[in-house]
Amino acid sequence: MSKFRKLFKNKARRNHYIVGIVILIATAFSFILFIQRFAYISMSKQYDGVNLEQKTKQKYERVTKVNAKRGDILDVNGDMIAGDSTIYNIYAIVDHKSKTVDGKADYVVNKDKTAQVLSRYLSLSKKQIKKYLTPVSKKQYQVEFGPSGRGLSIEIKRKIASKKLPGIHFIELPSRSYPNGVFATNLVGITKADDANDKNSNISGVMGIEKYFNKVLSGKNGKQITKVDKNDNELPGSQMIEKKSSDGSNVYLTLNSKIQQYAEILAQTVEEKYEPKNLQILVMNAKTGAIEAATQRPTFNPTTGKGLSNSWRDTLVEDQFEPGSVMKILTLSASIDSGNYNPDQLYQSGTVEVGGRTIGDWNTAGWGYIPLSEAFTRSSNVGMVKLEQEMGSETWMNYMKKFHIGQKTGVDLPGEVSGSISYEHTSDQAMTSFGQSVNVNTMQMLQAFSAIANGGKMIKPQIVKKIVDADTGKTTKKFKREVVGQPIKASTAKKVQKAMRQVVTKSYGTGVVYNVPGVKVGVKTGTAQIASPSGGYLTGSNNYIFSVAGMIPYNDPNYIVYVTMKQPQKMTESAEKILSEVFNPLVKRLVSQGKSQTDSVEVGSQYVNVPSLLDKSTNSALNKIKNLGLQSGVIGTGNKVVQQLPDSGQKVMPGQRMVLLTNGAMTMPDLTGWSKNDVLKFAEITGKQVTTKGDGYVVKQSVEAGHVINDSGKIIITLKNK
Missing domain, CATH: 3.30.10.20 (Trypsin Inhibitor V; Chain A)
Known part of the structure; x- marks a missing residue:
């Protein structure tokens, strides 16, 4: 004790002693922390959030992704619509230090010759290519050629490669082939690479069927694991571990290529002659709900991408519009079915006042006092308002709900809109009877029309027939006819079918132009005003959505054909005449091929x-x-x-x-x-x-x-x- 007192009396010795004690404690504490940390790392195999075991595996294992083959999209008969393909991007090495394995120049040696050759195959002039080959930075290693150098076909790639130009190389990228060109393009959709610069990238759907069934079409990637040394060289005698990929399933659509191709021909002809802002052509099997043809304008070429910027959506489900007078099919159905239809009752045609608003017929002078039986045939708006008033707004709304107006159909396509019904004012209620103040999509209208074609039973539109496992060939899912409601009685459907026939056969009918000799066609025409951004509706003879809905034959329909055309810019013929250039030949073709999809004329020969x-x-x-x-x-x-x-x-x-x-x-x-x-x-x-x-x-x-x-x-x- 006295020694310690003497020690602490000596200030220098006391300080040394304290410092020693502190160092000893700190060292011991650090050692304990180190042991704890080491024990934790040993047990958890993690350091700073990094899995050390996994890190070691990554260093001495090479994992290679094995891409699953994307499933094909085929038509109802198994003909190819979309399948896997390859495209190429071209680039040029301009760094003079670049050499091949055998020491030869691997850069552009002769810019004039290279530019001259490439200008034959790329949509660039020799001058433009030389500009690309002469970058501003002298340190630049390689150059690309903009959009003109991307997405080259195998044919163009082979032609350029055969010239053996030093420094010219290609990147191979996964792509999608659409052998039919413009073919229900917005409905089928397109894909894009997940990583545009990775030759081993997967592709994913970004529109239409390609998008909606992307998971089904994509399959599951596999992988190969190989043991390597620190220089990434494969170790001799090591065993490769492989997890096989599972290819995507094939999706069979209800589209009939023969009908679809003919619809494309008709659509292109009308587009070139009359330049409508929008055109839709649909053919549905009235018995099953199968969509056998569906096209739109504007559209685009899925191979070249030409026109894509103007048609980046499927208007068949993504656009909503006021249907106009084709809605009168539902109004007449509701009036008859609810027991409020008196065909012999006379009414004053021309105009009518409803809720402070004047509603007029397309012929504003009217036809005098006419019976309600002529209202549908003449496409009288005033007559339809009379039917709505006789039913009452509540009854009419109940029938619109029965027809699923304002509800999505659930068709297997992305982005479907539900539409809407404006029903607050008395005038709006009246206007819905002739297809204004109500917004729909084309699939909704087809679904509603199917009730008239099927004895009152409403059939859901179907675009997919089945899904087939590509590996086993077995059908994993089959889409069947689906009845989604019965808004009207069979007897009502028969009466409406007869009324649609009279639109064609009566001298005062609005659909006389759609009379196809030898075919019992029933139709309803439509002319819908287009809402103006500034309020009200647009004016002008072409500022309408013109349409025709037809049943073939009218008394036992096999097909429902629905054609809509918005604002033709070159209206050198009447709207009815323009639409008949699609409707009439299409009806003839449908009848000539009969009910069976296989007993048909070879439309593809067109x-x-x-x-x-x-x-x-x-x-x-x-x-x-x-x-x-x-x-x-x-x-x-x-x-x-x-x-x-x-x-x-x-x-x-x-x-x-x-x-x-x-x-x-x-x-x-x-x-x-x-x-x-x-x-x-x-x-x-x-x-x-x-x-x-x-x-x-x-x-x-x-x-x-x-x-x-x-x-x-x-x-x-x-x-x-x-």
């Missing part, structure tokens, strides 16, 4: 399969085009074809123009007589900036025929209607 003309002599290519019944247009002075539009494998209508780019100087062709679509092909294949003025066919061009256009500025094309 299309021409585009062959590959690449590397063919210009003269032999022109002869081939002529023999196919197509028109041609040649760009350039060369004797060999290096690019073509449309691409091989696509289907086009007889009389369409194929545009060829040759290996000579890019010279301006004589565009006189070319359609606007032909001019767009010219712009696409040359990569030139083209401005069109007017509509119809080319009568003037700012660059003379034969003039070299590689370095020309903007090209102005003037068109006029014939």
Whole structure:
């Protein structure tokens, strides 16, 4: 004790002692912490949130993803609509240090030659390509060629690769093939790569069936695990562990390719002649609800993406609109079914006042006093208001609900809107009787029409027939006919069918133009006003949604055909005449093929399969085009074809123009007589900036025929209607 007192009396020794004690305690505490930390890491195998065991595995294991094959989309007969494919992006190495394995130059050695060759296959001029090959930064390793260098077909890739240009390389990317071109495109949908720069990327649906059934189509990826050393070299004698991928299932649609292709022909013809802002054509099997054809305009080419920016949605389910007078099918049905229909009752046609609002017939002068039996046939709005008033607004609303107006159909497509009913004011209630103040989608209307076709039973529209396991071939899901309600009695349905027939056969009927000789067609026409953004409705003879709904045959329908057309910009014929150019030939085709989808005329023969003309002599290519019944247009002075539009494998209508780019100087062709679509092909294949003025066919061009256009500025094309 005295020693400690002496020790602490010595200040220096006391300080040394305290410091020693502190160091000893700190060391012991640190050692304890270290032991605890070490024990924790040993037991949990984690450090700082990182799984050490997994990290070690990653270092000495190579895991390779094995992509599952995406399932195919097929039509009702098993014909391909969409399947797996491959596209290529081109790039050029410009770093002079880059060498191949055997020491040769792996960069662009001759920019002039490279640009000259690539300009034959890419929609870029030699000057534009040379600009890409000469980046501002001297340190840049490689360059790409913008949109023109992406999404190249295997044919174009092979042609460029065969030239063996130093420094030119390709990235292979997964893609999707749509061999029919424009074919129910917005309904079928498209895909995109999850990672556009990863050649091993999966692709996912972003529209239509591709999106709705993405999980079913995608399948499950597999993987391969290989033991490697620290330099990522495979260890000799190591065993590879493999987890097999599970391919996506195949989805069979109810679409009938023969009917669908014909609908596309009719739609394209109307689009080119009358330029409607929107056009829809639907064919539904009246007995089963199967959608056998469905197309819209505007649409796009799923292979090239042309037109996509103007049609990025499926208007069949994603757009809602006021249906107009086709709604009178439901109004008449409700009136008859509720026991409030008196066909012999007279009413004053022309106009009627409801809730402080004047409602008029399309013929505002009217037809005097006429019986209610003529209201449907003449498409009298005033007559329909009379029926709504006789029923009462509550009864009419109950029937609209029975017909599922304002409710989604649940069809297997993404983004379906439910629609709406404006029913607050007396005038709105009256207007719903003739299809205003109510918003629907086309599938809803088809579903409602099916009740008239099926003895009062309402059938849900179906777009998918079955789903089949690609590995086993077994059907994993089958879609059956689904009755979703019975809004009216069978006897009511029969009376409405007869009324639809009279629209065609009566001299005062609004559907006389839809009379197809030898076919008992029943229809209802429609002309719906379009709401103005500033309130009220738009004015003008073309500012309507024109429509026709038909049953074939009227007394025992096999098919329901529904065509809508919005605001034709070139209304050189009456709306009824324009719609009849779709409806009448389509009805003839449906009848000629009978009830069975297999006992049919070969509608596909209406299309021409585009062959590959690449590397063919210009003269032999022109002869081939002529023999196919197509028109041609040649760009350039060369004797060999290096690019073509449309691409091989696509289907086009007889009389369409194929545009060829040759290996000579890019010279301006004589565009006189070319359609606007032909001019767009010219712009696409040359990569030139083209401005069109007017509509119809080319009568003037700012660059003379034969003039070299590689370095020309903007090209102005003037068109006029014939």
